[in-house]
Amino acid sequence: MVIKKKRNVVTLKDIAKEVGVDKSTVSRALNSGTQDLLTPEVVAKIQDAATRMGYRKNQLARSLRTHRTMIVGIVLPDITNTLFAPIVRGAESVLEPLGYTSMIVNTDDDSERRNYLIGVLLERGVDGIIDAAPQISASPFKTIEEHGIPLVTAIRKTDHTSIPAVINDDEEGIRLLIQYLYARGHRKIAHIAGPLALSTGNLRLNAFKHHMIHIGLDIPEKAIAYANRFDEDEGSRCALDLLVSGLDCSAVICANDRLALGAIKALHQSGVTCPEHISVTGFNDLPFLNLIPPGLTTIRIQQFDVGRLSAELLTRMMTTQDATIPRTSILPVELVERGSVSKPWTNSF
Amino acid sequence: MVIKKKRNVVTLKDIAKEVGVDKSTVSRALNSGTQDLLTPEVVAKIQDAATRMGYRKNQLARSLRTHRTMIVGIVLPDITNTLFAPIVRGAESVLEPLGYTSMIVNTDDDSERRNYLIGVLLERGVDGIIDAAPQISASPFKTIEEHGIPLVTAIRKTDHTSIPAVINDDEEGIRLLIQYLYARGHRKIAHIAGPLALSTGNLRLNAFKHHMIHIGLDIPEKAIAYANRFDEDEGSRCALDLLVSGLDCSAVICANDRLALGAIKALHQSGVTCPEHISVTGFNDLPFLNLIPPGLTTIRIQQFDVGRLSAELLTRMMTTQDATIPRTSILPVELVERGSVSKPWTNSF
C-alpha cells in the first residue's frame, strides 16, 4: 500500500530546524512539565515558531512513546438509549478537563460484540475503560487485567468483586415503591422483571421478593413475569402474560420505565386502564416521562453522576496505585410521584 | 515522567523470536494484504503463535507508520439529544464493518468548543470528520483542508459550497406543513423560528416565508418569533411573545419538536389549548412523541440515514480522490399526522 504523506504536517523537526535547536529542545519547550528546564527566551522563541507554523502535536507518536493515549473507552449497550447517553456526559465532565478523550462503542447488549469491541479498545491503547454494558457474569476482565487496563462498571455491576462498580440503589428503589404502594392500600402486587443477566434486572427482582416478604405480603408464583429485554415490547408481552395467567393484582412494579410504558399500553388495549383499574410503576425516570399520561410514578436515578463518579474512580486507578478504590459505590435514588398509581380498584384484574 | 511498561504486551518482535523469523515476516503474515507473499506454512505457524501468545496489534504504532488511524471523528452538539444519537449509529453501520472506529465529541453548540474539539480530533489523527454541529458560517474548514482531512456535514449545512452536506429536505417539510394547514382551513399561520446560525433554523424560516407567499398567505411582521436555542424553554418564551404581541393566528409552525412542546405547554398555561384553540406543528419526529398528548403533527426525518449516507460519502472521500462526491444530498421527509392540528377555532387567539 502506498503511504500518502499528509500535506503540510509540521513536526518537531521542522520547528527545530526553523529555530536552530534540537527537536528534543522543542519537545521540552512545548510540554508544560519540561519547559522550565529551558531558558525562557528559547521557550518563547520555540512556542512562537510553533504557533506561527501551525504546529499540532501528533498524539499518536507521543502515545507510542509514553504508553499513554489519554483515551478512555466507554462501553454502552446503545448510545441512542436515553438512559446511557447522560453517563457519557457525566464521565466526560471529569475526563475532558484532564485531557482525556473518550471512545464510545455500542454493544447492543450482545456479549459477543462486547468482547469484540473491548478488543478494539485495547488495540487502540485506551488507558482505561468504563463499562456500562456488562452482563452480571461478564467475561474478558481477565484479559483486561492482563493488559493492566483499569476498568470500572457503571450503572450495572458484575459478579467479579474485584471490579469497582458504580450503581444506583436498585434495592432501595424497589423498597420505596413497595412501601409507597402498600401505604396506598395495595396488597396484591406483581412484578415485571428485567433480564436476569443484567445486574439491574437481577437486583430489582431480588429486592422485590425480599421486601414483599419483609412488609408481610405474599408473592404468588405467577405474580412475576420475566422480560428478555428492557423494552416496550417485552413490557407488553409480560403484562399480557400476567393477564392471561389469571393473576389478580392491583399494582405492577416494572423493572424499568420502558417495560412500564409497554405494559400500560398493552393493558389499556385489553381494557385494563392505568391508573383506574391498575397501578403501574417504573424505574429510571427517563426524560419526557412527565409528559406522557398518566404520568409514570417511578424511581429517579442519577445517570450523569454515575458517569461522573465512574470517571473519577477510573482516573484514580489510571494515575495512582491507590488501593482504596471502593469496590461498589451506590448512588441514592428518589421516588417520583406521578399519576400512574391510585388506590386499588375494588375489582382488581 | 516515568514510563511504566505495560505488563505482558506481546509485540511482533516477541512472535518473531518465538517462531524464529524476522518481525517483518510476522507483520506480513498477520496482514491479510501481504500474507500471500509468504509460504502458507510460515503464515500458519506465525498466526498460531500469535493467538497462542495473545498478540494484539498496536494500532498506534501501525497508524504512526501508515498515516492512517482508521478513526473518524463525529462532532455532535450533544449526544444526549435524541436527535443526534441515531446519526452516530447510522454512521457506524457503515464505518464499523470497514474497520473504522469513531470518536465522538460534544460541542454544546458552542463554536469555541467546536474549534477546540476539532483540534483534538486532528491531534489524534482522525482520517475524516462527520460534523453534525456546524454553524451556517463555520470556521475551521480551512484548517481542516490544510490537513487534508475529508469532512462532511450531517443534518446541517454550511455556507461553504465545497463541503459536502447531507441534510433533510427542510424546505419540503415546511411546504408540506403549510399545505396541510391550508387544506384544513388555516389562513393565519405563525412561525417560531430556530436559531438562524444553524442551517436548519435558517432554511425552515426561509421556506416558511417563501411558501406562505407562494400559497397566497400574508405574513404579518409579528407572526414570526425567533428562538435562540432549539429547546422547550425557548419554545415557551417565543409562544408567549407571540401571544403578548397580540398576534391573532390559528396555527403555529415550530422549527422543531422541542420548540413545539414548549410552545404547547406555555400556551396551555395561558388558557390557549392545543388543538382546541390553536394548532401547532413540529419538525423531526422525536421518539415518544406519539405518546405525548395531543400528539404532535410533525415532519419525520431520517436521522439514521443521514448518518449512514454521510459515512458513505466520507469513506469515498477518504479512500479515493473521487471528484463526483455530491455537494449536497437532500433526504426526503414525510408528514406525520397526529392530534395537534384541527380546524381553525373561530376566535383565534
Added chain:
DNA sequence: TTTTATTATGCAATCGTTTGCACAATATAG
C-alpha cells in the same frame, strides 16, 4: 548444466515523539 526469472525472507529505515545520558558552559563554593 548454466542462465535467468521468480519467490520467500531478512535488513534497515521510517513514522513523530519523549527522555536518559553526556557534555559544554556558566555559577557557586572553597
Added chain:
DNA sequence: CTATATTGTGCAAACGATTGCATAATAAAA
C-alpha cells in the same frame, strides 16, 4: 583562582509497527 555544583542543550535510543530494497533459495528456461 581552582574545584565543584548547577544549568541548559544536544545526541541517540527507544516505542511497535510497515515496507522498499537486497539477497538467498528455488524454479523455469535455455
